[in-house]
Amino acid sequence: MIGKLKGLVDQFGDDWVLIDCGGVCYEVFCSGRTLQALPRVGEAAVIFIETIVREDLIRLYGFASEAEKGWFNLLTSVQGVGARVALAILSVMGPAELSSAVALQDKAMIGRANGVGPKLALRVVTELKGKVPAIGAVDAGTLGLQTALGEGVARSNVADAVSALTNLGYSSAQASAALARVVAKEGEDTPTEKLIRLGLRELSQ
Template identity: 40%
Template structure:
């Protein structure tokens, strides 16, 4: 089985990468929305790999953090959770945030993750509650949305965009969708106007794109 890959990042898709190693390109499924942590195309990337073999497929799932790989394996052990759903879950929240939500039966937070409904959220809590204690816990009483915002605001230099991102997360939008929508609005506005746009106008434009 392939446990890791180190090679040139040749392509970045929505939920997969191509890593070229010794002239061979490996397609690796990667958590969508985590691309900001990847190097630029053409540079070297190292991924922890989980190989999933089925009768009709041989798929590679890649992670920059070994904790993500461990959580991916935990998720695969939950009834009704396959590799694609597990990757969607990890795209929506990091292992420490997932651990807290599961340990505290935070169904509302889990239901915000892509592809997770009430029944799946309940199964995650039931089947994983006693298995997530080795993942770092979220500090004090910080909410899932506010912790997600801490790591995301660095992507936007403009204070109005940082405030808008925090507001969207508090409204319940997933970090991946909120960041993407704000980035698209910034692209449409242009650099000069984006630096001066008022927060209320920015939120109006972004919410319209999310509708």
């Protein structure tokens, strides 16, 4: 089983890359984000691998991080989500954004991916609720706040502050991560206005 490839980038395709490992070139299918993160042709690269073996083919899927690989495996555990759809989802959002979308039950965010309709997006956020890869993409405080928001049990001042920051153009992942840090320092009873102000300070650092 191949867990990781270290070699030179040989060639790029629309959704794959060839990695030259000592003269043997491996074709690796990747998300758009991973392809963009890889170095140029001829340069050294490291890519995490998930191998899928079927009766008629063996395919390697590559990821820029273990967190992305972990989410790929979680996504493909959902009925109706194959490798191609999982890569499409990972092409439009990183592990932290995906963690946030699942915790907040934000099916619209999942639905931005090609090939993901409303019903499938709902199934993804429903089946993966409360799950995170073994390699966590967000810290416990952030995930706890995101889960509380998604279940409607977060304090109103915190929920209002997250809403205000997202209205200013920040993603829900960025907003909840910043406010989780603020709440850890200032406490959950901090007024909404102060949470917004301190959240903006965190986001500007």
